[in-house]
Amino acid sequence: MSVSLRNMTHSERESGILSWETTSTQFWILLHRSTPTRKMASNFSLLHEDQFLCPICLDTFTQPVSTPCGHNFCLSCLSSYWDDETVCQCPVCKETFGRRPNLKVNTFISELASQFTSLQVTDAHTLSPDRQKDSAGCVVLCDVCTDVQQLAVKSCFECLTSYCSVHLEPHHRAAGLKRHTLVDPLANLQDRICGEHNHILTLFCFNDKMLLCDVCVRSQHVNHDVFPVQQAYREMTGVLGDTEARVQQMIQERQQKLKEMEESVKESKRETGDVIAESVMELTALVSEVQRSQTELVKVIEEKQKAAEEQAGVFIAVLEQELTELQMTKMMLRDIKQSEDHLSFLKTFPDPSVLLPHVTDLSSFSFNRHMEMWHVQKCLSSSVSQLQTLLRKMTAEITTFSASNNVTLRYLQQYEVNVLLDPDTAHPLLILSNDGKQVRYTKGSLRRRIQDVKPGEFTVHLAVLGRRGFSSRKFYFEVLVSQKTEWCLGVATASIQRRGVLTRGPDSGLWAIWFIENRFEAFSTPGVTVYPGKVERVGMFVDYNKGLISFYDVQTATLIYSCTDCFFTEELYPYLNPCDNQYGSNWDPMVIVPVTRMEDLI
Template identity: 80%
Template sequence: MASSFSLLSEDQLLCPICLDTFTKPVSTPCGHNFCLSCLSSYWDNERVYQCPVCKERFERRPDLKVNTFISGLASQFRLLQVTNAHTWSPGPSKESAECAVLCDVCTDVQQQAVKSCFECLTSYCSVHLEPHHRAAGLKRHTLVDPLANLQDKICKEHNRILRLFCLSDKVLLCDICFRSQHMNHDVVPVQQAYGEMKDLLGDTEARVQLMIQEKQQKLEAMKESVKESKRETSEVIAESVKELTALVSEVQRSQTELVKVMEEKQKAAEEQAGVFIVVLEQELIELQRMKMKLMDIKQTEDQLCFLQTFPESVVLPLNTDLPSFSFNRHVELQNVQKHLSSSVSQLQTLLKKMTTEITTFSASNDVTLRNLQQYEVNVLLDPDTAYPLLVLSDDGKQVRYDKSPGRVYPKRPNAFKRHLGVLGQRGLLSQRFYFEVLVSQKTEWCLGVATASVRRRREVTRNPDGGVWAIKFRVKSFEAFSSRGVTVYKGKVERVGVFVDYDKGQISFYDVQTATLIFSFSDCLFTEELYPYFNPCDNECGSNLDPMVIVPVTRTESSLTP
């Protein structure tokens, strides 16, 4: 018998529907074979009767009869499988690899199990396994290599082996689960699913590793950039302080030189004037003597005596030429003051210019934000995309969360089904655009842009390939939507600016009040239109029922783009 079955493979005796060995096999008019229950269940759920394999249609439902020949082959094959222990095995388990599975029947010293039975949910040593090879009823049981936790391998609903895996719903199935609920799904054997999922996991692991390397490179580049910037800043500060210190020293030196020169000139002038003062004082003494002498002569009443002395008394002493000794430095001091004031004024102008340049540098963030605000677009929310628990204002500028009892939730085929999101009405492609949103006192919200193909019927995935580039605020800190749990900025903001440069693959978020960059996505690859994305979040954190409000950019004359 074994030699005859050596010409057959297990696949030839498997039902194409349940992927198990035939049970009461029947044949269709087109020549394909199935389990009676499998084909009956299949046709019960279909409007037309056709072959599940070749899709040939039949005018009426065929009258199925069990093929006794194939049924006998299948029975013999199952018996041969059990006898030779060629049974299905889900592959080596972690438990069997790490520790031995012991016999559940041994009472004294438990021996190591050699097989586990799915029907009995028991592991047996070689001694206690013997009845499964001898008793007719036990021979039909499914024996596998020893496994711990057998109950986890059995369907809880139907008490059958979990042999299949539904790729559509990502669940393990027994043959009854498959026939009753998953006939039209993508179902494969566990071994195949294990291989495919393991390959997929390997691909994902490789992509994650590549992302880790890219992030590490960016991290190292950012650290190196910060280090280089710190070094350059220190050098500029040192050089600037050096030059300004030299300037201060030069001004102080000029001040000292000016005082010295002025004092020396004053001293020289005083010495020159001192000589003239001595001469003038001496002449003044002589003139005083002459005056006294003339007064004495004038008082002489003796006419003869007066006339005898008069010729000698009228001779005046030598008079100094006073105009040649004039001491007047007013004009000279005025000239010095004029030249000094002119030089100081020029220096003050240069200092004011330098201060203005420093102030302009410190206000570069304001300039950057003002330049981005020129790309403002008018954003209106699209009610057809709004999650049912979101309420939009009539003008399309506000969105808030509302779970009030008795609300009527409209059916919108294009709306988010499992995500508190809403998109803008207009998609933008290959250009720059900017808009601002007032988040006020909200304790949680999410804001950014999303692709037109972002998932709406299922939960939006929070990964770089999820189609959403946004920041999420919760209580006091920010995180990137694609990097759950990684804080990118701390603090609370009231007004957020969103700027997108489609061609450069860059999305930036700003605190409008302080003109501070919150976070920026860079080197993004966009292949479709981008829509403004809003998520006001629920009231889990409390005090979060305020709306997110799209507001126009406020411009003043001082904030016009240069």
């Protein structure tokens, strides 16, 4: 190759009289005559690196072009240079052109530069006997060994050959071979060659995300962002590194959040146990005190009654004795009164005061027990009434605590909005009601062929969006899911991916809960149960400004799951996915229903 370049005269090289097509033909004829096909690429090392560098960007040629004065530049570099100059002249020799030349890619230099690019990466790793398999785990054998093929330790892109440690030695000794690209053993080197043009794949197109050879660039990717594989690799690994760092950060954040939640649950469980134990102890003590008061009250009343009965018994005995004496006095007076001898009667008439027996003053004794019992009853009733008031207050506080979820849900329900489903976004396997309030999955009778989906429709997820988007406000709506075995409900951005499978993650543009049989998952964390059980009616609340999304079991006013610290940059649209029959019969529709107050459910 160097001989053919020296055979070209200075005038031929400078004036461009000898066309590059002719030179290319002569070069390849000479090259094929002088070297075997497999070792052909090693001759490129005879060229100097400066011959493949653009004088403007000082990097290897990309889409090289030649000026009439014979100098070579990258197409984009020379075009940009001339765009900034008032006079069209060569950046190197300053030759001025009357009109701007019509630049075309120099195929010969482009092909040489493409081949030369592959020489820029040399093997920076020491030989390692452990790396004897390719990335797929296949054993790679030396292509040069004739008797018993030894395991290959490296593969050469230029030679398209895999070498054992013995046959690789020339690549570490010969100057030309040192610049070959050596990699860990690869079983299918031919896969590194362009199937259409039979050139090495040394370039990568960022627009189409595909590997290219130099011919591919000239034919189909002229105005695309094309870079050498090594540079593209660095760019892509950098992107993956950033993504990996972000993923690692999200993992750490979630691990920390999970740890905090677990600690919070444990602490809450301990506090709940302590509160229950203390409350039971206090109420038990109160019940015991009431029982003691009851026992003491009964004892005191019974003792009072016994004392009163004893007192009354003594008084009764006295009265009975006095009655006997008075009866006898009465009989005696009757006998005296019956005497007919007046003189004798008057002579023996006794003093009446002497005749009367000594009796007790009745006014000094009374048995008015009902007044005493009434007083006791009044005092007791007053005390019981005060105690009942305190108990009712305590019960009201307990009821308020247990009904706090009801209060919260009633508060959220005041932000109810009218949600209608948009048929232009529905998957072809979904059927919507005429009023836009119901959606269900159908099978067999498609609305139309899936291949004929409209641009705004979902093609994989059995989903539909609401007609209206919401931003910078709070909104709430309820969905009846009945006995469905699977469904998904949430909100999504207008730019959510609708064609193909939607990756479940925090950056999917969808915030939703996914019900599967008897448990709930957050759409962003597949496989993680966030709530056990089943519900029939779901309430969904969104606070756009605070980045809060909450899902409630309407019948029990229980929080199912909350997405917190969300960051929204677009309008949010209601997202309903009735799902298919993977987990059993699931034909029931998802129905957007008016808000139901808790008092209406009782």
